[in-house]
Amino acid sequence: MDAIRGFALLGLLSMNLVHMANFELGYVAASPAHHLDPFFAMVNSIFFDGRFRSLFAMLFGAALCVQVANASSSEQAKIRLKWLLLFGMVHGVLIWPGDILFNYALSGFVALKFIDAQRAKLIRYTAGFIVLPALLLSILLLVDPEASINRSSPEYLELVQRVPNTYWQLVVNNGLYFIIVSLLIPVITLWYTAGLMLLGMLLFKDGLFELNTREPTEKINLYAVLAIVLSFVGFVVERKVGIAFFEGIDWLLAIPVALFYIVVIKSVMRASRYKLYTMQVVGRLALTLYISQSIIFVSYFHFIQPEAISKWDRVDYFAAFVVATILQLVIANLYFKVFKQGPLEKLLKWLTLRRGGHD
Template identity: 25%
Template structure:
């Protein structure tokens, strides 16, 4: 039995710290309101911090989760093959339940769900499961180049502008009232039925559905490749490689994202390539963060906090859903009603407090239980076993020489 890769658990737990900070902007301002701080009276130091989050955090931690999704998919498939079980059927069941979890999450709790997208994408990734590492790398580079080209094109800027129409602005202002003061039933009804675009811009959703998988697909594929070539099997031996890649990707990611975020604020909204930070920079910065974090496992001394990151990572699905449950209660009208009122900096402190509690509680939980409750359900369904473990393959005994196979 292979040893668990604690570095991957730690990276998964670390990514949740950035995910909850990025999601705070949606918890507090809505899926469409997070990009228009002026509608919520954000200015001064809070506006500067808002820009900082869009450069350093937003769009650069969720891709880490996508990378790890692809990585985990290959590792699970390898484990199933070693047990002489069928990887694709098990993975398909897993993706189906993730999709269902996501639909329930989005319908009954929060509009920023990503589990639905991940579950649906998983079925597409099955096409690449048995591909060679070189093939995965080629496809990743091609898709990264394509998303970069989209960010440099005028079409990308026009699509962003469509989301800032009068209809969308009216929707955001209405959401401020509903989410801030509404009951659970009122918020649920608004989330599932209100139209943020209107009839003239209805096609923008179709464009978003096409572009979103395109922009994040390279991270899934790169994660699959990393699992196949053993990028994280020996962090000590890979120390120099991690350091070099971290320096390159963090630098390029921050530069491109800074250009895209700060350019429009200084009158450069029409500059060529102004959208490249949003379409490409986020993924590049995510790669930089991945390699920078892995350096913590490449040194001779172990950082004490890593054990807590690993605990959060082992319970990643449960912790992700708990973040939604707690933060919607904090910011929505049926809870503390801080929607649009806490401010960007204070909102960040609030969600980091939630994450700090998860760092502490996750480790305590794992001292008594092997899996998180949501992870347990996912394992039961994946393996079709109440124990949540792979079934042993059924072996048919070979007949002895001279015996008939049919009795």
């Protein structure tokens, strides 16, 4: 599970980078766009966007099962979720409003209510929580499609002029965005994320996250191939027609691709002598690295090199993602040669045990 968590953590950055530069609009292409933009947009849509978020949420649900089993009670897991909620609020306001910890903590409280549910009930609620929000999102986007803009559009030029140039302005902007995002969470993402966590619980109980179990590899591979093909079709249709209806459907297609990543990681670990140790240590340092990603790139885009917001193309973001991935792998491995636990991981554990009466 550490290796899967590390893989998901590294992949999350590929989606977050553009929103760390421009939280409100995400990636906005130049006019004319860079000739490699369509290729990287396609790769991102099929293999990255939503895939790692789904993988992380499923793993979060599986981790809840482990935490409750180790504590023999869900109380300690609830305490941990409360602290993650606070971590998410601090991260969202002081650093970057695209935080996932706050949403994951809220969804975790919902998922915990089903920790001891029978399999049939778990399957029903998993399907309902995942499918209904995805379809609702597609309908909402069909009714109110996003306007197509580029870096020459008045909307973009106005937004660039409002980019914070002091930390205080950044905090004020973050606070406003975080409030808006928090109010929207209960509408769709809370339930969808909770559904992915329930799926993670279901898969954990079926042994998918155990190295010595044999998952239905052929079925997962088939579903993943179909999802990749449909994702490609949806990507082409959206670019040709300009309708964002496919976004909600893509949430569903992300799940088999995420499962495929789990199968691949397990296969590599079975064949590897060192069991993907490099990826495992990244997973053990996931919280620290996640917050560090935000601190570094938000600082870069807003204070060190703000002109990058208007100059970087998709190839630049992808290059930054690759460099950051390599650095995180190196840093995590060097860190665990000296220490046994990440600083934020240690703080979260101490706070959880302290509140749970285990000083």
